Amino acid sequence: MPTPTARVRGCSRSSIRVMFDLAQASSKDLVRLEVGEPDFDTPAHVVDAAASAAREGQTHYTSNAGIPALRRAIASTLDRDFSVPAAPEDVLVTTGGMEALHLAALSTVGPGEELLVPSPGWPNYWTQARLADGAPREVPMPAETGFALDPTRLVEAMGPETAAVMLCRPSNPTGRVADADAVRAVVEAAADHDAYVVADEVYLALTYDGDSRGVAALVDDADHVLTVGSCSKSHAMTGWRVGWLTGNPAVVDEATKVRESTTACTSSVAQHAALAALTGPQEPFREMYAAFEERRDAVVDRVEDIDGLDCPRPEGAFYAFLDVDLPGTSLDVAKHLLTEYGVVLAPGGGFGDAGEGRLRLSFANSLDRLHEGFDRIERALADARGG
Numbered sequence: 376m377p378t379p380t381a382r383v384r385g386c387s388r389s390s391i392r393v394m395f396d397l398a399q400a401s402s403k404d405l406v407r408l409e410v411g412e413p414d415f416d417t418p419a420h421v422v423d424a425a426a427s428a429a430r431e432g433q434t435h436y437t438s439n440a441g442i443p444a445l446r447r448a449i450a451s452t453l454d455r456d457f458s459v460p461a462a463p464e465d466v467l468v469t470t471g472g473m474e475a476l477h478l479a480a481l482s483t484v485g486p487g488e489e490l491l492v493p494s495p496g497w498p499n500y501w502t503q504a505r506l507a508d509g510a511p512r513e514v515p516m517p518a519e520t521g522f523a524l525d526p527t528r529l530v531e532a533m534g535p536e537t538a539a540v541m542l543c544r545p546s547n548p549t550g551r552v553a554d555a556d557a558v559r560a561v562v563e564a565a566a567d568h569d570a571y572v573v574a575d576e577v578y579l580a581l582t583y584d585g586d587s588r589g590v591a592a593l594v595d596d597a598d599h600v601l602t603v604g605s606c607s608k609s610h611a612m613t614g615w616r617v618g619w620l621t622g623n624p625a626v627v628d629e630a631t632k633v634r635e636s637t638t639a640c641t642s643s644v645a646q647h648a649a650l651a652a653l654t655g656p657q658e659p660f661r662e663m664y665a666a667f668e669e670r671r672d673a674v675v676d677r678v679e680d681i682d683g684l685d686c687p688r689p690e691g692a693f694y695a696f697l698d699v700d701l702p703g704t705s706l707d708v709a710k711h712l713l714t715e716y717g718v719v720l721a722p723g724g725g726f727g728d729a730g731e732g733r734l735r736l737s738f739a740n741s742l743d744r745l746h747e748g749f750d751r752i753e754r755a756l757a758d759a760r761g762g
Contacts, residue, residue, distance in 0.1 A: 389725075390705070390706045390709075390722040390724055390725040391409075391721050391722060391725035393722075394409055394706075394710075394713065394719060394720070394721060394722060395409065395410070397710070397713055397719075398713065398719045401713070403717050404717060405713070405718070405719050406717060406718045406740075406744050406747050406748035407719045407740070408718065408720055408736045408737050408738070408740060408744075409719045409720050409721040409736075409737060410737055411547065411608075411693070411694065411737050411739065412613050412737075413608060413611040413739050414739050414740055414741065415611040415663050415666075416611060417610070417611050417612050417615070417648070418610075418611070418652075418656075418659035418660070420651055420655050420656055420659075421610070421649075421651045421652045421655070422648070424647055424648055424650065424651030424655070425644050425645065425647055425648035425651075427647075428643070428644050428647035428648075429644050433643050433644065433647055434643055434644065435643060436639065436640055436643070437640045437641070437643050437646060438640065439631050439634055439635045439639060439640055440466070440467050440468060440631050441466070441467065441468025441619075441641060441646060442643070442646050442647075442650070443463065444650055445468055445646050445647075445649055445650045445653075446463040446464070446466040447463040448649075448653040449461070449463075449466045449468070449604070449619050449621070449653065450462060450463045450465075450466050450621070451653075452653050453589065453604070453621065456580065456587075457579055457587065457588055457589040457592060458588045458589065458592035459588070459589035459591045459592050459597075459602055459621075460591065460592075460597070461591075461602070461621045464624075465621050465622070465624045466619055466620075466621045466627075467619060467620045467621065467627050467630055467631050467634075468617065468618075468619055468640075468641050468649075469617075469618045469619055469620055469634070469638075470616045470617075470618070470638050470641050470642075471605060471607060471616040471617065471618045472575070472577040472603050472604065472605030472607060472618035472619075473499065473618070474616075474618065474638065475603040475604075475618045475619060475620035476499065476500070476503055476573065476575060476603055477503050477506065478620055478630035478633055478634060479539070479571075479573045479601050479603060479620055479626075479630065480503040480504055480506070480507045480509065480539065480573075481506070481507050481633050482626050482629040482630045482633065483538050483539045483570075483571045483573070483601070483626060484504060484507040484509035485508070485509065485538060486508040486509070487508070487509065487510060487536065488509045488510065488536050488537070488538035488539075489504075489509065489534075489537045489538060489539075490503075490507075490509050490510070490511050490538065490539050490540070490541060491512050491514050491529060491532055491533065491537060491540045491541065492504075492511055492513055492514065492541045492727070493514050493515075493516050493524060493528075493541070493542070493543075494513045494514065494515050494516065494726065494727030494728065494729040495516070495522060495548050495549060495696065495726035495727050495729050495730035495733070496513075496541065496543060496546075496547075496548075496726055496727055497543060497547045497548070497575070497726065498725055498726060498727075500541050501513075501727075509538065510536075512532065513727050513728060513729070514528050514529055514532045515528070515727070515728065515729035516528065516729060518729070521687030522546070522549045522551055522687060522696065522729070523553070523554070523687075524542070524551070524553035524554065524557045524558070524561070525557070526556075526557040526558075526560035526561050526564075529561050529564070530560065530561065533564055533565065533568050533570065534568070535568075537568050537570045538570055538571070539570055539571045539572070539573055540561060540565050540570060540572045541572075541573050541575065542558065542561065542572055542573070542574050542575065542590060543575040543578075544558070544574065544575070544576060544578075544579065544590060544691075545578045545579065545581065545689075545690060545691025545692040546691075546692065546694075547578065547692055547694060548694050548721070548723070548730065548733075548735040549687055549689070549694065549696040550671075550687070550688075550689025550691055550692045550693075550694045550695060550696065551689075551690055551691075552582055552584065552586065552587075552690040552691045554585075554586075555586050555588075555593045558590055558593050558594070559593055559594050562590065562593075562594045562597075562599060563594070565599055566596065566598070566599040570599065571599050571600070571601055571622075571623070571626070572590060572599060572601070573601045574591065574600055574602050574603060575603050576589055576590070576602060576603060576604050577603065577604060577605040577607060577608055577609075577618070578608055578609075578691055578692035578693075579604070579609075579691070580608075580609035580660075580664070581608060581609055581667055581691050581692055582690065582691040583667075583668050583671055583691055584688070584690040584691070585690045585691070589602055590602065591622065598623055600622055600623075601620060601621070601622035601623065601626060602619075602620070602621050602622055603618065603619070603620055604618060604619050605617065605618035605619070606618070606649045606652050606653070608692075608693075609660060609663075609664075610649075610653075610660055611663060612649070615645040615648050616641065616642065616645060617642075617645050617646060617648070667693050667738070667739070670693070670738040670740075670745060671693070671695075671738060673742055673745060673746070674689065674695050674736070674738050674745065674749075675688055675689070675695075677745075677746070677749040678695065678697070681749065681752065681753045681756065682700075682756065682760075683699065683700030683701075683759075683760070684697060684699060684700070684752065684756065685697070686698060686736075689738075693737055693738045693739045694735055694736065694737055694738070695735070695736045695738065696723065696730070696733050696735055696736075697720070697733060697734045697735070697736055698732065699712075699734055699752065699756070700756060700759070701755065701756065704724060704731065704732075705722035705723040705724040705725075705730070705731055705733060705734055706722040708722075708734060709721070709722045709734055711755070712734075712751070712752065712755055715755065716751040716752070716754060716755045717751060718748045718751040718752055718755075720734040720735060720736050721734065721736075721737075722734060722735075723735060736748070
């Protein structure tokens with residue numbers, strides 16, 4: 376029997392964690408641009424709803440699938456904002472989008488079967504495939520097109536062992552929004568292989584350019600699409616841990632059975648907070664969106680103005696995937712920038728082999744700190760050129 380560590384060996388993309396730990400241990404004035412978390416606090420009306428729910432005794436188990444009012448609100452939000460058809464009874468409320476992704480993998484990927492991951496991609500996908508006893512298979516996207524989704528590469532990678540394909544839209548770490556035609560080609564090919572497409576859409580509400588409809592809305596037949604969403608990024612609720620999974624009723628039912636033996640249900644108080652976030656005043660979230668878009672524009676301008684720096688234009692999320700003209704691996708460059716210049720970025724190698732040589736910058740930080748971070752990167756590049 377394998378040991379617990381052997382079971383998930385090879386899953387960890389540890390270079391990202393290395394940078395986080397180095398930053399945590401540092402006493403320097405660091406500009407931390409490595410963390411993918413909104414810098415906004417949860418809006419007051421959401422916190423108030425949670426406090427009221429707790430005081431009113433809403434502190435007990437809920438059904439495994441979540442409270443009915445929240446499932447209805449999620450279905451309504453998906454339909455209204457992203458054109459994704461979802462029946463409330465087919466919505467599973469999860470402990471963050473991460474649990475939804477994990478349950479999707481457990482419900483679709485069998486022992487030895489493949490989960491195809493376009494890369495660069497979020498490293499947890501590799502872990503989730505292995506925890507399902509499956510095999511993650513990286514499918515590199517072309518750097519020369521800014522890592523745009525290449526459906527031909529994914530379709531050619533599909534075979535008898537393909538059980539699921541991961542599509543993160545907008546992408547973490549590149550911020551790219553996959554083209555609708557490319558998405559359709561992948562979904563149709565996956566269906567032909569009786570495989571599912573897991574649409575990780577936790578950043579979809581933070582789409583600035585391109586089509587903001589969900590994957591399930593872009594295809595004629597969404598039977599093989601599983602939609603994952605969350606309140607974490609778009610509603611500044613990372614610590615509340617509320618997400619969802621919806622799609623094929625049979626798969627959602629299997630996922631619900633699995634979580635009965637794991638988390639049982641999402642925090643009852645957090646569910647009431649999420650309900651307020653989705654159905655209450657939306658102005659705070661519109662203001663956050665506007666701030667992120669302004670920061671995106673500032674990032675694009677700074678990258679264009681700095682010699683030795685390049686990146687694909689972020690079309691969504693709050694990431695830029697930088698090509699920094701400094702020698703060494705992505706981890707080497709990230710360590711150099713932290714120790715010598717006090718700016719923290721995530722090594723691109725942590726997002727798959729296709730990300731090596733790049734650095735992920737999170738613009739979930741104030742404009743002042745972003746400009747300070749770019750000033751430090753610019754200084755590092757000038758120093759490397761001897762100027």
